Amino acid sequence: MSSYSLPGWVLLVVFLFSFIGVVSVFLALRGEPDKPEHLSYVEDFIHGAKWHWQWLSNQIVNLWCYCPRCEATLVYDDSSCHNYLADTKKTDFICENCRHSIVASIPGGNKTYALGAVEREIDRRIRTGEYKRQSA
Numbered sequence: 647m648s649s650y651s652l653p654g655w656v657l658l659v660v661f662l663f664s665f666i667g668v669v670s671v672f673l674a675l676r677g678e679p680d681k682p683e684h685l686s687y688v689e690d691f692i693h694g695a696k697w698h699w700q701w702l703s704n705q706i707v708n709l710w711c712y713c714p715r716c717e718a719t720l721v722y723d724d725s726s727c728h729n730y731l732a733d734t735k736k737t738d739f740i741c742e743n744c745r746h747s748i749v750a751s752i753p754g755g756n757k758t759y760a761l762g763a764v765e766r767e768i769d770r771r772i773r774t775g776e777y778k779r780q781s782a
């Protein structure tokens with residue numbers, strides 16, 4: 647019986663090594679989609695303002711814009727969307743620190759629409775790979 651014990655141990659060692667190999671390959675494959683490259687892309691200039699955001703499981707969260715001149719947090723004005731006399735609906739982003747100048751103006755709708763438009767632009771730049779050229 648003792649002559650069978652050595653091949654048994656060898657098989658066990660081989661099995662252990664291949665098991666570790668399979669696990670590390672599995673983890674490497676699984677790790678890739680968990681940490682896509684664009685997760686380090688968290689700011690860009692869009693419509694004249696500097697936008698910052700965070701990633702939460704591939705979703706853009708805490709998206710907001712800042713003044714490219716003084717870094718102040720911008721305030722929004724989408725009053726044209728509530729005014730039925732105004733022919734163009736838009737959202738202005740204003741810097742209170744720069745004499746209330748309009749830093750960015752996004753046409754098409756209110757604040758929710760404007761944030762959605764910026765989110766779509768971020769998504770577009772990721773899909774086209776444009777963001778890599780800008781951050782480099």
Ligand SMILES: [Zn+2]
Pocket residue numbers: 713714715716717718741742743744
């Ligand atoms: Zn400013």
